[in-house]
Amino acid sequence: MGQGHYTVPETPSGSQVYVLGKGERLELDFQILPGESKDVDIFVDLAGEGAEFSLKGLYLCGAAEKVNIRTIVHHRAPRCRSSQLVNGIASGSSNVSFYGAVVVAPGADGTDAAQENHNIVLTPTALVQTRPQLEIYADDVKCSHGATVGQLDADALFYMRSRGIPEAEALHLLMLSFLSPVIPENFVMPSLSIF
Amino acid sequence: MGNLLEIKGLHARVGDKEILKGVDLCLPKGEVHAVMGPNGAGKSTLNAVLTGRPDYEVTAGSILFDGKNLLEMSPEERSHAGIFLSFQYPVEIPGVSITAFMKAAVNAHRKAAGLPEMKGAEFMKLLREKMAFVKMKPEFAKREVNVGFSGGEKKRNEIFQMAMLEPTLSILDETDSGLDVDALKIVADGVNALRSPEKSSIIITHYQKLLEYVRPDRVHVLKDGRIVASGGPELIEAIENKGFEQF
Numbered sequence: 001m002g003q004g005h006y007t008v009p010e011t012p013s014g015s016q017v018y019v020l021g022k023g024e025r026l027e028l029d030f031q032i033l034p035g036e037s038k039d040v041d042i043f044v045d046l047a048g049e050g051a052e053f054s055l056k057g058l059y060l061c062g063a064a065e066k067v068n069i070r071t072i073v074h075h076r077a078p079r080c081r082s083s084q085l086v087n088g089i090a091s092g093s094s095n096v097s098f099y100g101a102v103v104v105a106p107g108a109d110g111t112d113a114a115q116e117n118h119n120i121v122l123t124p125t126a127l128v129q130t131r132p133q134l135e136i137y138a139d140d141v142k143c144s145h146g147a148t149v150g151q152l153d154a155d156a157l158f159y160m161r162s163r164g165i166p167e168a169e170a171l172h173l174l175m176l177s178f179l180s181p182v183i184p185e186n187f188v189m190p191s192l193s194i195f
Numbered sequence: 196m197g198n199l200l201e202i203k204g205l206h207a208r209v210g211d212k213e214i215l216k217g218v219d220l221c222l223p224k225g226e227v228h229a230v231m232g233p234n235g236a237g238k239s240t241l242n243a244v245l246t247g248r249p250d251y252e253v254t255a256g257s258i259l260f261d262g263k264n265l266l267e268m269s270p271e272e273r274s275h276a277g278i279f280l281s282f283q284y285p286v287e288i289p290g291v292s293i294t295a296f297m298k299a300a301v302n303a304h305r306k307a308a309g310l311p312e313m314k315g316a317e318f319m320k321l322l323r324e325k326m327a328f329v330k331m332k333p334e335f336a337k338r339e340v341n342v343g344f345s346g347g348e349k350k351r352n353e354i355f356q357m358a359m360l361e362p363t364l365s366i367l368d369e370t371d372s373g374l375d376v377d378a379l380k381i382v383a384d385g386v387n388a389l390r391s392p393e394k395s396s397i398i399i400t401h402y403q404k405l406l407e408y409v410r411p412d413r414v415h416v417l418k419d420g421r422i423v424a425s426g427g428p429e430l431i432e433a434i435e436n437k438g439f440e441q442f
Contacts (some may be wrong), residue, residue, distance in 0.1 A: 066433070103378025159286040162246050163300040163356060164274035164307070173291055173299065 002130050009072050009100040009103050011081045015041035022048030022077070029184050032059035032067055032088070034194050039068045046048075046073065046080035046108075057086040058182040060127070061094030062194040071115075079110035087118045087182045089175055090126040091195050101133040111141040117150045120178055122195060152178070171195065199224045199395045200260075205252045205256035207244045214240040216420035217256070222364075225392040229406055229431070230399045231256075232417035233439045238399045239283070240366050241417065243337075247273055260364065274300075275307035279362035281353040281382075283369040288340040293352070297322060297342050297359055304360060325358040327386070329381055348380035353387035365389060365396045368379055374404075383408030403431050416442050 011017055018026055032038050044053050052153045059067050073082045082102065090096050098117045119128045130147040160170035172192045176183075182191060200222040207215040212238045214368045219309045222228050231343050232238050244260065247270040258265040260276060268276065286294065301321075302312045313321070322336060341349050357365055367386065376380065386396055386409045398405060406414075406428075414430040415422045416439065424430065433441070 069392045100314060153286070156288050158248055159288070160296070160299075161270040161281055161283065162274055162282075163296070164271050164360065165296075165299045166303060166305040167269070169299060169303070171428050173295070174288070177288050177290035 004104055006103075006135075008105075009043075009074050009101065010074075013053070014039070015043040015070070015072070015138040016046065017043045018053075018177065019045045019047050020051035020053060020080075023050045025052045027054045029056045029182075031057070031184075032053065032061070032065075033190055034060050034062040035065065037066045038067060038115045040070070041068075044071070044073045044082070046075050046082065047077055047086040049077045049079055051077065051080045053080075053082040055082075056184065057084075057085070057088075057121060057183045058179055059086075059088030059090075059096060060071070060190070060192075061088070061090045061092065061096060063092040064096060065092075065094045065096075066094045067124045068099075069097070072101045072103070073115075074111065075102070075104040075111045075113060075141075078108055079112075080108065081112040081116070084115040084117075085182055086116070087179055088115065088128075089120045089122065089195070090128050093123070093125040094114050095126070095129075096128045098110040098128075098147075099133070100131070100145075101135065102143060102145070104134075104136045104138045104143065106137045109139045109140040111138060113141070113143045115145040117147045118178070119147075120152055120175070121149060122151070168193075197224060198222060199261060200397075201257075201259040202259050205241075205244065206254045207240055208252050208254055209240065209250060213254070215244070218417070218420070218422055220265075220415060222395050222397065222424055224395060225390075226412040227386070227390065227398065227409060230397060230417050230422075231401060231403075231414060231431070231434060231439075234403060236417045237250065237420045238401070238417055239368070239418075242280060242366050242397075242399055245273075245366060246270060246278065271303065272307075274360070274362075275304055277363035279357050279360055279365045281350070281357060281365065281367045285344075285349040285353055287342045287344075289342050291340050292320065292337050293340055294319075294336045297356065299420055300356070301359060303438045321359070325355055328353045328358055329385060331355055335374050347374055350374055350378055351381055354382050357389070358385060361389070363394050364394040365394075367396065367398045367400075369400055369402075378430045379405060380408060403435055406431050418442055 040085050100115050102113045104111045128149050133147045134148045176194050198221045202220040205215050206308040416424040
């Protein structure tokens with residue numbers, strides 16, 4: 001934190017760039033469904049005071065998909081907020097990478113930034129890499145990030161089975177449980193029976 | 196009157212550690228038995244083996260449930276056959292409501308019994324009736340399973356699920372730990388209400404509190420992986436007075 005020198009993050013070619021002015025708000029979501037190999041590349045420039053950005057993303061990979069998710073959020077002005085949550089499930093021999101950078105520029109006091117990326121890996125041949133990165137060059141900021149790669153909760157699975165819910169159905173309920181924070185309202189989830 | 200459950204020479208281990216070293220226990224239909232024992236006696240392993248928890252390996256012995264080989268059945272098959280475990284530490288399932296959870300459970304039971312799915316209105320009526328029975332507030336139907344519940348609310352939710360599924364064998368694992376008297380009475384009422392000539396219960400505990408409200412027909416003392424004493428309810432008092440060292 002605060003090590004090295006502040007440099008304006010580069011805008012990678014091919015990214016979707018969003019510049020938010022004073023008080024502007026942006027809510028984004030994305031869903032990557034089974035069978036889709038896809039790059040998500042988002043660059044958000046919080047350029048005006050009090051701008052707010054939120055992102056909810058989910059991915060479901062069941063075969064040999066390649067998914068790259070990259071988000072760069074640049075807090076340039078004071079009192080901006082950003083929150084990012086990306087959850088996904090990788091199975092088969094899919095390959096998923098998440099890179100999320102939050103850069104808080106000098107003078108962007110009162111920044112409130114949160115970033116989380118949680119991943120479930122169902123098969124030994126699926127690969128998930130997650131690289132959260134925080135660079136903070138301002139004082140008086142609230143930043144949090146969390147990244148996990150794991151399996152479905154075995155205790156919860158047993159709890160459901162002990163109530164008579166068959167294993168496959170219990171696994172699907174657990175996947176929905178895991179994804180629920182990133183499923184937008186009115187979004188129709190595809191069948192999870194590929195897993 | 197036959198036995199609902201017959202455990203013979205049961206040995207079980209977790210990893211390399213042998214925990215059950217020859218448990219024999221018969222539970223006749225219609226009876227409530229208590230299994231008491233100090234920490235580390237094998238109480239949790241016994242209920243894990245009865246309910247089919249993965250990671251517990253039975254190395255010798257047999258368990259018959261209603262004449263069937265229990266050890267060949269999956270956890271869900273055991274549930275369908277009528278076994279219910281009230282968990283010591285009920286698990287939180289974020290994003291899944293009590294309604295969705297119980298609907299999946301009830302309909303899985305009905306499917307296993309060759310019955311059609313229960314429709315929404317009929318299911319909600321049953322759900323509300325059983326929630327009222329354990330004095331759970333109706334808004335809990337929409338709550339995520341055990342998420343943010345107090346200790347008492349979690350145990351109440353276990354008894355609610357038990358009432359929904361109407362098991363023939365209910366196993367209560369340390370259900371009385373961490374319960375206040377009101378919650379304890381609800382648990383006891385739930386167990387007592389399910390008492391019938393066909394249904395049996397095992398209460399696994401190292402306290403006697405719950406046993407003041409649910410009088411067991413027999414009490415077994417589990418120590419170092421074996422049943423070292425069995426008797427009537429008078430054993431509870433002997434344990435209260437002299438502890439487990441006497442066995």
